[in-house]
Amino acid sequence: WFVAPPTSAASSHRHFDSTTSRASSPPFSSTAQRRRRNAAGGDAADASTTSGNIRGRRRAAAARTSHRMVASSRNWEWGRAKSSGDAPTPAAQAFGSDQELKLGVLLLNLGGPERPEDVQPFLFNLFADPDIIRLPKLVQWLQNPIAAVLAARRAPQSKSAYESIGGGSPIVSWTNAQAKGIASQLEAKGLSGTKCYVGMRYWHPFTEAALEAVEDDEINALVILPLYPQFSISTSGSSLRILNEEFTRRPEQWGHKNVVHTVVPSYHDRPGYVNAMASLIAREVAEYTPEQRMQGVQVLFSAHGVPKSYIDAGDPYKAQIESCVKLISEKVDGINAEGGPGAKPGSSGAAAGGVTYHLSYQSRVGPVEWLQPYTDAKIHELADNGCKNLVVVPVSFVSEHIETLEEIDMEYREVAEEAGITNWRRVPALNTDPAFIEDMADMVVEALALPTLTVSEAFTRNNCDRKEAEGFLEKALDGMYGMPKTGGKPPKSGKVGGAGAAGANASSGGGGGADGEGSGDKRKEAARVLSTLSGAAFAADGVGREIAGLFTATSDGIFF
Numbered sequence: 001w002f003v004a005p006p007t008s009a010a011s012s013h014r015h016f017d018s019t020t021s022r023a024s025s026p027p028f029s030s031t032a033q034r035r036r037r038n039a040a041g042g043d044a045a046d047a048s049t050t051s052g053n054i055r056g057r058r059r060a061a062a063a064r065t066s067h068r069m070v071a072s073s074r075n076w077e078w079g080r081a082k083s084s085g086d087a088p089t090p091a092a093q094a095f096g097s098d099q100e101l102k103l104g105v106l107l108l109n110l111g112g113p114e115r116p117e118d119v120q121p122f123l124f125n126l127f128a129d130p131d132i133i134r135l136p137k138l139v140q141w142l143q144n145p146i147a148a149v150l151a152a153r154r155a156p157q158s159k160s161a162y163e164s165i166g167g168g169s170p171i172v173s174w175t176n177a178q179a180k181g182i183a184s185q186l187e188a189k190g191l192s193g194t195k196c197y198v199g200m201r202y203w204h205p206f207t208e209a210a211l212e213a214v215e216d217d218e219i220n221a222l223v224i225l226p227l228y229p230q231f232s233i234s235t236s237g238s239s240l241r242i243l244n245e246e247f248t249r250r251p252e253q254w255g256h257k258n259v260v261h262t263v264v265p266s267y268h269d270r271p272g273y274v275n276a277m278a279s280l281i282a283r284e285v286a287e288y289t290p291e292q293r294m295q296g297v298q299v300l301f302s303a304h305g306v307p308k309s310y311i312d313a314g315d316p317y318k319a320q321i322e323s324c325v326k327l328i329s330e331k332v333d334g335i336n337a338e339g340g341p342g343a344k345p346g347s348s349g350a351a352a353g354g355v356t357y358h359l360s361y362q363s364r365v366g367p368v369e370w371l372q373p374y375t376d377a378k379i380h381e382l383a384d385n386g387c388k389n390l391v392v393v394p395v396s397f398v399s400e401h402i403e404t405l406e407e408i409d410m411e412y413r414e415v416a417e418e419a420g421i422t423n424w425r426r427v428p429a430l431n432t433d434p435a436f437i438e439d440m441a442d443m444v445v446e447a448l449a450l451p452t453l454t455v456s457e458a459f460t461r462n463n464c465d466r467k468e469a470e471g472f473l474e475k476a477l478d479g480m481y482g483m484p485k486t487g488g489k490p491p492k493s494g495k496v497g498g499a500g501a502a503g504a505n506a507s508s509g510g511g512g513g514a515d516g517e518g519s520g521d522k523r524k525e526a527a528r529v530l531s532t533l534s535g536a537a538f539a540a541d542g543v544g545r546e547i548a549g550l551f552t553a554t555s556d557g558i559f560f
């Protein structure tokens with residue numbers, strides 16, 4: 001079943017929270033630990049082990065029967081790895097012991113503000129993430145002050161974007177609906193009693209709260225599933241970092257003897273995902289009239305961008321985006337070649353389908369170079385080449401949120417229409433698409449029978465532990481120095497560098513509680529103090545001048 005998200009008063013780890021207006025409680029409230037300690041009269045490790053064994057002895061026989069039934073109905077070899085010899089599988093480890101298999105699925109996502117007053121603290125949490133703003137070790141102590149300044153600068157612009165879609169992000173409700181759908185699909189596949197948890201990185205329900213729920217429910221096999229189809233250090237990597245820290249801090253709870261876990265790091269090339277995306281696109285292309293399809297239809301995959309330096313540092317994101325765009329495009333061509341709804345009238349074969357595919361990257365933040373081509377530039381290029389029929393596909397998101405509903409539907413649509421693209425369409429995000437949800441459930445079932453991939457293995461395998469790209473900070477700072485001062489109108493295409501009108505008023509007025517909030521004067525003063533402090537601390541090697549420059553620049557009205 002699906003575990004309802006904790007209320008916004010739930011405890012969280014190191015985050016700012018507009019409900020409490022202060023840094024929230026220390027990591028991982030010890031409720032569960034206390035409860036177990038009380039129950040067993042010993043420490044947490046002993047208590048959980050003991051209770052697990054008792055439970056195991058009492059119910060092992062029944063559990064084996066029910067799971068053997070599942071195994072045979074899926075022709076599944078629970079105890080044996082499919083791909084590599086004797087490597088253990090989560091099912092073998094949890095179910096093969098004398099314990100009942102208590103399966104949990106942890107869905108990881110980014111999260112989003114629910115109300116206008118959540119926007120600034122949400123942004124603070126995001127910018128305070130070392131996987132989003134990657135600083136060299138020497139200046140990592142400045143992460144939070146930098147986050148506070150950036151959040152305060154960006155909040156007004158973000159808040160008005162969220163206001164245009166109703167004041168908050170729908171990402172949590174969509175993710176909850178996906179969790180519910182996956183749980184019921186797992187039920188249908190015979191894994192009844194599986195619990196699906198939602199853990200968000202920057203807003204409620206936080207990942208830390210989800211882990212507490214996993215612990216409270218005494219889950220002993222956990223499949224960790226980041227909802228990002230393509231792996232990026234900045235998204236899945238960041239969520240895995242939180243898990244890795246907690247798993248390392250409390251091995252008595254999270255060690256494989258107590259909870260067997262495995263990670264599905266990405267699913268960009270899974271046939272189920274690819275087919276679900278291709279069907280949505282083919283359906284959208286089919287909405288054009290036969291005459292329009294005769295003119296040709298341009299399909300533009302728009303992926304969330306990342307700074308180029310991430311790719312240089314080994315982020316697999318770009319390669320995975322390109323690979324899945326190729327697979328999805330081929331599938332759409334295949335559907336059309338079979339006379340599918342998007343086929344060019346009077347023709348047959350993929351080449352004659354009249355559909356051409358393109359890829360671009362959206363949502364750029366700040367002055368450094370991100371993956372190119374940028375979506376707004378690509379739209380202009382297509383329009384210049386005579387495109388009239390454009391289908392935009394949000395390819396790196398599996399649910400609707402601000403980047404689809406505001407950035408694509410409003411900003412990019414305006415760019416396209418002003419450039420002469422008359423017939424605009426946007427493919428919906430997968431949300432609770434039945435084929436997608438079923439594939440997610442299949443992914444869980446398959447993960448149980450494959451050798452485990454631990455959080456730390458997934459982390460290392462995807463280069464999350466590599467140092468920041470050479471010269472990243474220097475480039476970022478150069479860019480910031482070079483940015484125009486405030487006062488200009490924001491560029492039509494929105495979040496593309498430069499100073500926005502909203503950025504001129506640094507005071508967001510939103511609840512928050514992140515440092516740096518308050519009147520412009522107060523913040524300027526804080527920036528001056530920080531600038532002096534950082535200048536003093538690093539004057540000797542020149543880094544201080546860079547950091548001091550950053551604060552001076554931001555307090556003068558340059559937004560990130």
Ligand SMILES: C=CC1=C(C)c2cc3[nH]c(cc4nc(cc5[nH]c(cc1n2)c(C)c5CCC(=O)O)C(CCC(=O)O)=C4C)c(C)c3C=C
Nearest residue numbers: 110111112113132158169171232234304306365396401402
């Ligand atoms: C594949 C998905 C995403 C990648 C990669 C990613 C990288 C990334 N994002 C920022 C900065 C911001 N992201 C924001 C919101 C946001 N981003 C994603 C997805 C990816 N981000 C989602 C799902 C959301 C939440 C949307 C919602 O509905 O709330 C924001 C806040 C919104 C805004 O002000 O634009 C920022 C800022 C960086 C810097 C980055 C890579 C380093």
Ligand SMILES: [Fe+2]
Nearest residue numbers: 110304363403
């Ligand atoms: Fe983002």
